[in-house]
Amino acid sequence: MLISRVVAPRTSRIVELPTPAPARGQVLVEILASGVCTSDLGPWLRGPQGDDPIELGHETAGRVIAVGSWNSRWREGDLVTGLGGPGFATHAVLDDEWLLPVPAGIDPALSIGEPIATLEEAISRTPIGAGSRVAVVGLGFMGLGLLQLARTRAPRTIIGVDPNPEARRRARELGAQVVLHPDEVAGYVASQPDAGSADPRADVVLEATGVTPGLETASPLVAPFGTLCIVGYHHAGTAMLDMELWYKGATVVNGFCPDRPRVMQAMDAALGLVASRRFTYAPLVTHRFGLDGVDEAYTLMSERDPGFVKAVVTP
Template structure:
């Protein structure tokens, strides 16, 4: 097998090793596609060259090559996606109970289960109902995915917020009714408007991963509404506006540490992909080879107007 590993700040190398052997409850998967995730950019940026190399990549789709003794539900040749690690490789081990079949006819790069499972699980805890006014703050990969998932619940109004005009255009194409830059959100949708609260969203989904995004999201949610923090706040202190307390807002932590819940959400999300009610096609904008992992993270870091999500193809 061949795999990429990080050996220094912003520097990876591809090496060769023996194919791993699956344990009793594992499957060995020939990786076909692996998404490049924001949660991995920290180790890629800062890895100490004196430390052991690290392997990244956990958003995998692949073909089963071998199974452990107690993984008999899978057969060589099955196309699967699921929860795993060390995915920037030609071969990877995955927990047999944390993978699911890819819907027939779906390209591997458009069937990555883990990210959409994260979004669907978070959204499921907001209590979203038909007719609700919903806002998505942050229209990168996660936010645009949330736009698609929220749209299927028939919201009465779906608002997107992002400083990037290209992202706002994408959000409108994917189902937002309105899209604004943070500084241009109309007064009727903000808590400092002094107007009736009914105009404001009852559910606000924060997908920025930065404190200013949290501040914008908090200002938009109406009293007794729900703020779901889906953004990956991986550095510093994410300060919460105490006005949320005075508005009796329910704050939902969009992160889910439970693999059983994530696999259940992944099953639902893959069903949406099969039914063409969710699609990665408008979100996967950049594709890279195994020897281009550094370029993939660099494109994510730069986040130009044409970038939404990168995938490493093998």
């Protein structure tokens, strides 16, 4: 098998290793696609901290080519997606229980379960219902995915916020009725109509930036007694929240889920949306690379290329 490993800051190398055999409760999967995730950007930028290279890629989809147990629920030839890796390789051994079938008739590269599962799990804990006003702050991959998932809840209005005009255009095409540059948010909130008219602020705000300025943009958009769901990955440092949320009686939801069974339950629901064409990766996967393109994919992500949304590695 071939695998791409990070051997130095911003530098990956493809090496050949023996193809592993699955143990009991595992399957050997031929990787057909693996998403490039922002959570792995830091390790790629820093490189190994010791002598061992870094193996990345945890958003996998592939074909089962061997099973480790006679009673496995999987059979050779099954297309699967789920949790596990490393995915930037031609093959990977994955655990039976953390896999689900790829929806029939859908390109595996457009059926990767892990990223949409994390979004669905987060949004399932926010009170979006028919007639809600929803705002999505940050219109990268996560934000545009959340926008699509929010649409399945039949909201009245979706507001998209991002400094990138390409991102705002994509949000319009995916169903946002209002799109704003972050600099326009204060004016939008201040332009509240006369008494008796609808408050322009949102019942639910989904923050998908992962940076404190994104939180600062999101907070004013929350209506009194509304909900702010923090879905962006705030990995380190101090993420400051606007205490005006306190005085508005707002609810703050942590969009991160540390529980694998919950993620798998959300993945099942999300893949159902993919199967019914109510969610599509097609406008989100803007770049595809082979194993030799992993560094190029992370470079586009780190430089915030305006035409980049999501890259998928297809070995």
